[in-house]
Amino acid sequence: MALEDAQRTVGLVRFHAAxxxxxxxxxxxxxxxxxxxxxxxxxxxxxxxLYPAIAAADKESCRPDFAVAIYPGHLAxxxxxxxxxxxxxxxxxxxxxxxxxxxxxxxxxxxxSLAYYAALKKAGVPVEMHLYAQGGHAFGLRRTExxxxxxxxxxxxxxxxxxxIPVSVSVPVLLPGDLRHFGGRGRRAAPATx
Numbered sequence: 483m484a485l486e487d488a489q490r491t492v493g494l495v496r497f498h499a500a501x502x503x504x505x506x507x508x509x510x511x512x513x514x515x516x517x518x519x520x521x522x523x524x525x526x527x528x529x530x531x532l533y534p535a536i537a538a539a540d541k542e543s544c545r546p547d548f549a550v551a552i553y554p555g556h557l558a559x560x561x562x563x564x565x566x567x568x569x570x571x572x573x574x575x576x577x578x579x580x581x582x583x584x585x586x587x588x589x590x591x592x593x594x595s596l597a598y599y600a601a602l603k604k605a606g607v608p609v610e611m612h613l614y615a616q617g618g619h620a621f622g623l624r625r626t627e628x629x630x631x632x633x634x635x636x637x638x639x640x641x642x643x644x645x646x647i648p649v650s651v652s653v654p655v656l657l658p659g660d661l662r663h664f665g666g667r668g669r670r671a672a673p674a675t676x
Contacts, residue, residue: 486532488524489544491576493531497539510548510577510648512637514622515590518554518581522598525577526547526570526641550637553619555590558597565597574599578608580640584617596658610640642657 492509497557500507513521528545535541551557559565566572579602583595594613617630625631642649 484520485523488520489528489531490533490540490640492524492544492546493539496542496544505638506542508547510646512550512552513554515555517550517652520545521549521551522554522557522570522579524551525579526572529575533574540632544578546577546642548578548580548644549583551595552597552633552663553583553587553590553621554581554594557590557594563649564600566601567597570598570601572598572605572607573660574606576602576605576607578644579610580610580637581609582614582630582636583612584614584619584621584630587619588617588620592606608644612636 488511492511493506495502496506498504499509511521511524513519522581524546528543529546531540536590557570559567581595583590583592583600585592585613592613595613599609599611611624612633614628614630616628617626618652619629621628623634625676639649641647
């Protein structure tokens with residue numbers, strides 16, 4: 483049911499793109515944990531909708547133009563290290579993908595991201611993956627003192643490099659010492675720029 487809803491949502495956004503002032507060729511998906519799996523499923527199940535068309539929006543493509551999978555689950559077969567879940571059919575038409583996971587994730591093992599990365603690479607799909615030693619599961623947007631906390635900036639930079647948003651000349655980077663600004667305990671430092 484979730485994949486059907488996601489397919490319909492992308493079609494609806496594309497159908498209303500002009501009205502909503504959205505570029506219909508720059509629609510992406512981002513999900514974490516089960517949502518990360520949904521991002522991968524949307525990226526590999528777009529040729530045919532899982533439900534009958536009921537409106538004009540259902541004739542629009544439900545293929546995302548890019549995907550972000552954060553600590554995704556169920557992308558690999560649990561007992562077969564690095565073997566992709568057979569429900570995911572990665573092809574050269576799978577959209578560019580960004581993947582992020584912590585090695586110490588106790589819920590969704592890092593093999594999920596690694597298996598998906600290998601399949602994307604084999605199919606010639608542009609893919610960027612970031613693995614961190616620490617971060618656990620469900621870190622989301624919560625600021626911590628771990629390096630993984632900077633992932634939103636990595637995604638923003640990547641989305642720019644694939645042409646979905648303008649690339650900034652100078653992008654502020656928040657360092658661990660800047661955490662007090664976000665309620666953390668570090669001393670406030672001036673944001674660095676790249």
